[in-house]
Amino acid sequence: MRKSFGALLLVSLASACLSACGGEPESPADGQSAVGFVFVGTNHNNTHDAGEPANQVTVYRRFADGSLELADHVDTGGQGSGPSARFAGDGLGSSHSMVLSQDRAFLxxxxxxxxxxxxLRVRKDTLEVTDVQPTSDGAGPGFPNSVTQHGDLVYALNGAGEGSVTGFRLSDEGKLTPIPGSTRLLSANQASPPDTLFNPAQASFTPDGRQLVVTIKDGPAAGLIGGVTPTGPSRVLVFDxxxxxxxxxxxxxxxxxxxxxxxxxxxxxxxLLTAMFVGGDDLAGAAGSFQINADGTLTPITRNAKVSQLDPCWLENNGEFAFTANYTSGTLSSFRIGDDGxxxxxxxxxxxxDERAGTAGASQQGSTPLDLGISPDGRFLYDVLPGSGKVGAWRIEDDGGLTKIGEYGGLPRTVDGDRAPEERFGPGGSPAGIGVL
Incomplete structure (x- = not known):
């Protein structure tokens, strides 16, 4: 199987981390030894109940067959958003709300x-907070919901108001030093807090680190959903x-x-391979691929690879195949990547x-698939399922097919359906973000 950018490097880094972090974790009852970890953000907010935790990361041991075992819950030192005012199962409306550093030493x-x-420093079976820094730089209302890193450079995306990105330097000790004058506004035209149907969704460096890419959903075209007015034309921004x-x-x-x-x-x-959650027919979705040019313009390669699934919002790939998580349908879709992208x-x-929208016996909400993560060797796919409070695991076959391994609990389950709170932050968790080591 062809590996994604840097996959072979990540395999060796994962092995090195297991050794440096104190050796392999204790084996489960079936005798397997852990080969890595999966980290999932709870996006928990305890504003309504101080007895509840604030934001946390749930740590799972990962085994050679792709299965998981719950290891720990670690406080981040901050507050999550909880459920959003529009979608209970998606409090952030974003992707890459947490990322592993390239050397896999920090989350x-x-x-x-x-x-x-x-x-947070990656330790054996757990994490250790090394620094917490504000992201808004006084230039806007904040609501950080995506982060990216290349070398010692880190940028956070703030999704509220006009939206912004702001930069930090990451030291070998895990300290984040703000870069003076680094904040750039996005003209995102959002509310505060943002409505997750419209808000900026992801900020990521290109693989060579020379450009920073930001997606802004802006919502479906006017008239497609009653009472919904888009905040723009749906945009991809590219910074040098x-x-x-x-x-x-x-x-x-x-x-x-x-x-x-x-x-x-x-x-x-x-x-650039991106999910487009209303890029298909009748409010179904699609995936698209683009060449990013030196001047920041995009040249379409596959403009819309349409699917009949609702809300394909998250897209990850292993170099040969790409996969979307389809929020409302409770499914994953697969795509083959050509040599030309x-x-x-x-x-x-x-x-x-296991629990899908529209399935007999399922709750109104369903599993609400969100962020996807792929193992460094490209063989296993993991999906955050806040509607059921689990992480789903699949083996990626040589032909791109997915074989279900199982679903693993340990996450807070979001409130049911679209009965989300109307206030700034909802009670409880709204899991989002994943890192696979």
Missing amino acids: LVTNAGSDTLSA VLDDGQLAQTFTQTELDNDGPFGFSFDAAGH SLTVLDEQAGLT
Whole structure:
């Protein structure tokens, strides 16, 4: 199987981390030895009940067959958002709300409820907070919901108000030092807190670190949903990264016809692969692929690889195949990646969650699949399921098919359906964000 960018490096780094972090964890009853970890953010907010935890990361041991075992819950030192006012199962409306550093030594986690960013050192079976820093820089209302890192450079995305990105330097000790003058506004036209149907969704460096890409959903076109007015045309913004770590003062904007660009990843050649949650027919979704040009413009490769699934919002790839998590349908879709970055639909329902929307006996909400993570060797796919309070696991076959391994509890289960609170922060957790080691 062809591996994604840096996958072989990550395999050796994962092994090194297990050794450096104190050796392999104790084996479960069946005698397996852990080969890595999976980290999932709870996005928990305890504003309504001080007896509840604030934001945490749930730690799972990962075994050679792809199965998981709950190991720990670690406080981030900040507050999550809890359920959003529109979607109970998706409090952030974003992708990459937490990421592992390239050397796998640190986990970076956004705290949307306290407008902060946490750095946590990866330890044996657990994590240790090394720093917590504010993200808004006084330039806006904050609500950090995505983070990215390249070398010692870190940028956080603030999704409320006009939206912004702001930069930090990450030290070998896990300290985050704000970069003076690094904040750039996005003209995102959002509320505070943002409505998760519209808000900025992800900020990520390109694989070479020379550009920073931001997606803004903006919502479906006017008239498609009653009472919904989009906040823009659906946008992808590209900033140049300067030698001093700051971003260019202005960005290059590509408009995508209100198709809702959301979570994205890059293939081995650096092509942008993005989920578009309303890019299909009759409010169904799609995935698209683009060449990012030196001037920040995008050249479409596959403009819309349409699926019949509702709300494909998160997209990750292993270099050969890409997968979307489909929030409302409770499914995963698969795509083949061509050498030129093109996308071809393989299976619209490649992965099924145990509890799906519209399934007899299921709750109104269903499993609400969110963030996806792929193991460093490209063989296993993991999905955060806040509607059921679990993590789903699948083996990726050589032909791109998905074989279900299981679903593993340990996350807070979000409140049912779209009965989310109307206030700033909802009670309880709304799990989001995943890192796989």
